[in-house]
Amino acid sequence: MDRRTFLSWVGVGTLASSLPVVIAACTSSDTASDTSSETSSPAANADGFTEVGKLAELEGSGSIAQKDFSGAPLLVILNPEDKTQVVAFKNQCSHQQCPVKWNADGGTLDCGCHGSKFKADGTVANGPAKDPLPTYEAKIEGDAVLVKAG
Ligand code: FES
Structure with missing residues (x-):
């Protein structure tokens, strides 16, 4: 394996290994915004x-x-x-x-x-x-x- 091919594989590996971290970061951000919605009033019952x-x-x-x-x-x-x-x-x-x-x-x-x-x-x-x-x-x-x- 030459140097260029090796670096190319390292780059793909780095990207692939960091993908779960990026997904987790987005997920925890979504969770944080869900928490802020708890301050709004819950929906009214059928009787208002x-x-x-x-x-x-x-x-x-x-x-x-x-x-x-x-x-x-x-x-x-x-x-x-x-x-x-x-x-x-x-x-x-x-x-x-x-x-x-x-x-x-x-x-x-x-x-x-x-x-x-x-x-x-x-x-x-x-x-x-x-x-x-x-x-x-x-x-x-x-x-x-x-x-x-x-
Ligand atoms: S706002 Fe003036 S007495 Fe309440």
Whole structure:
């Protein structure tokens, strides 16, 4: 075997041996993009409700939040007057769209931007907000917390 033939075979061998590495790199890249899609909301059930979390999660942390539910952030709380019910809100203050946080001690949804407070049903307790938080239909089924996009 002359030198040119030998180098040609080495080149083919190198290419053939690196092909699985290239394929593996592409595969792990695809897996990474699949992971990012986990943040989007799952598809709605036939009745239009979507599971947004588990009851245990809601009881543990006091609220469930999603960054994107039907195009807007979502906040779900247990109804403080009936812990068998949930209340779901579009999590954008009606004053200037800041997110609100559930204040379990005060029983209000508080906006950190300008101090508005909303009652657990979404109505205004303290301004400057004048309009209530938009709500979604929500329910508990078994251990699942379900919300219907409006
Ligand atoms: S954005 Fe909430 S009080 Fe202004």
